[in-house]
Amino acid sequence: MSELLTAAPRRVRTRALAAALPQVPVAGQALPPVSLPRESEGAADRSPVLWTGVPRQGIEAARARAWQGLRSAQVRWAELLLRVAPHLTLLAIVLAAVWVGGIQRPVATLERAPSLTLEHPPISPRVPLFPDQSAVLPPSFLVRPVDPAPVARAQSQPSYELRTYVVQPGDTVWDIGERAGVGMWSVLWTNELEDDETLRPGQVLRIPPVPGTGRTVAAGDTLESIANRFKVDERTIVIANNLRPGVEPLVGAYLFVPGGRLPIPELIPGHATGRIGWPARGWISSYYSGWHPGIDVAASHGVPVYAADGGVVASTGWDRRGYGNRIVIDHRNGYVTTYSHLSRFLVGPGQLVQKGAVIGHNGSTGNSTGPHLHFEVLRNGYYVNPLQFLR
Structure with missing residues (x-):
C-alpha cells in the first residue's frame, strides 16, 4: 500500500489516507464495525492506526466507572460513620469514667444518700474545671455520715422482752433460775408464784431477762402504787413495758418490773416456815415410788446441801441400811426431812438451823452408784412424795 501512496498524486494520496483512517463517529451516531486482525495474519498487516483508538476509549470508560463506584462506597462509609459517631463518643466517655474513677461502694460507717441504691453504686464524679481538665471527687462526696447518737442510745437501751420456758420432768426452780442467770426468786416473782408451789411438767413459765418481778394490774393499781410496792422508779416500769408516759395501765394487763423485789420471809433458826424448799441444786434422777420412798437429786460431788426448812437437827451419822x-x-410441825449419801457433815445433833442453811456436802456414800442426794419427807411419821411440796 505504501507503494501506491508514493506513486499516486498528492490529492489521490490524501483521499486514500483519509479512506484508510478510521472514521470518528459524530455524537449520537453508532460506531461502524471494526475488523480486528487475526492471529494468522502477519505482523506487517497489523496497522496500529486502524484499532488503537477503540481500546483507549474502553479503558477510560472502565476507569471512570471504577472511580465512580469507589466514590459511592466512600460516601456510604462516611454516612455510616456520621450515624454511629455520637454513640461511639458516649461509649468512650463512659469507659473512660469507669477506667479513671472506678465503681466505688460506700464505706461501712457511712450511710447512703436517699437517691442512691445498692443496684446502682455511685461512680466517682468528675467535676469539669477547664475545657480539657476535670477533678475526680472521692465517693464520700455522695454520702453523708451516720449520726452515732441514735445508735449509741439503741445499744445502751436494755431489752426487757420476756421469754417462755416449758417445765421439763426433773426441773427445779433453782435450776431454771440458775440457767437463766436471774435466780430462783426472780423466776417465782415474775410468774407470781409462792415459794411452796410445785412445778408441773408442761407448765409454761415467764423467764425475765434481768432480775425483777411481775404484777398483773388489779383494780385500783396505778403506776405510782406499783412502783412503791416494788421500790422502783415509775419510768423503769414505763420503759420496760412500752407504756405511754402519764397513761395508767389497764386492769388485767401484766407488767414486768425490772429490779423489783418482794419481801422474803424472815428465817429464824429452829422455826419452820411451813414451806419445804429444794435441798440441793441438780436434776432428779429417781422419783418417788412404793419401793423408793424419796427422790434422788443428781449433783456433783461436794456441792452444798441445804436444809429444806427451819428446824432442829435430830441426828447425824452413818446409816447401816444403805443411806451412808x-x-x-x-x-417440829409434824414434818421430818432426811438427807442421805453425804460426803461431809456441817451440823450436829441438837443444832438449830434455818431454811436454806448449808448442812453438808453431797457425796456417794452407802449404797450409791454415783454422787447424788437421797431426799425424803415424812408427815406425821409416814413417807410422802417430796414433789408435793417442792417448787
Whole structure:
C-alpha cells in the first residue's frame, strides 16, 4: 500500500489516507464495525492506526466507572460513620469514667444518700474545671455520715422482752433460775408464784431477762402504787413495758418490773416456815415410788446441801441400811426431812438451823452408784412424795 501512496498524486494520496483512517463517529451516531486482525495474519498487516483508538476509549470508560463506584462506597462509609459517631463518643466517655474513677461502694460507717441504691453504686464524679481538665471527687462526696447518737442510745437501751420456758420432768426452780442467770426468786416473782408451789411438767413459765418481778394490774393499781410496792422508779416500769408516759395501765394487763423485789420471809433458826424448799441444786434422777420412798437429786460431788426448812437437827451419822452419811431434821410441825449419801457433815445433833442453811456436802456414800442426794419427807411419821411440796 505504501507503494501506491508514493506513486499516486498528492490529492489521490490524501483521499486514500483519509479512506484508510478510521472514521470518528459524530455524537449520537453508532460506531461502524471494526475488523480486528487475526492471529494468522502477519505482523506487517497489523496497522496500529486502524484499532488503537477503540481500546483507549474502553479503558477510560472502565476507569471512570471504577472511580465512580469507589466514590459511592466512600460516601456510604462516611454516612455510616456520621450515624454511629455520637454513640461511639458516649461509649468512650463512659469507659473512660469507669477506667479513671472506678465503681466505688460506700464505706461501712457511712450511710447512703436517699437517691442512691445498692443496684446502682455511685461512680466517682468528675467535676469539669477547664475545657480539657476535670477533678475526680472521692465517693464520700455522695454520702453523708451516720449520726452515732441514735445508735449509741439503741445499744445502751436494755431489752426487757420476756421469754417462755416449758417445765421439763426433773426441773427445779433453782435450776431454771440458775440457767437463766436471774435466780430462783426472780423466776417465782415474775410468774407470781409462792415459794411452796410445785412445778408441773408442761407448765409454761415467764423467764425475765434481768432480775425483777411481775404484777398483773388489779383494780385500783396505778403506776405510782406499783412502783412503791416494788421500790422502783415509775419510768423503769414505763420503759420496760412500752407504756405511754402519764397513761395508767389497764386492769388485767401484766407488767414486768425490772429490779423489783418482794419481801422474803424472815428465817429464824429452829422455826419452820411451813414451806419445804429444794435441798440441793441438780436434776432428779429417781422419783418417788412404793419401793423408793424419796427422790434422788443428781449433783456433783461436794456441792452444798441445804436444809429444806427451819428446824432442829435430830441426828447425824452413818446409816447401816444403805443411806451412808445421813442427816435427819425435825421441823417440829409434824414434818421430818432426811438427807442421805453425804460426803461431809456441817451440823450436829441438837443444832438449830434455818431454811436454806448449808448442812453438808453431797457425796456417794452407802449404797450409791454415783454422787447424788437421797431426799425424803415424812408427815406425821409416814413417807410422802417430796414433789408435793417442792417448787
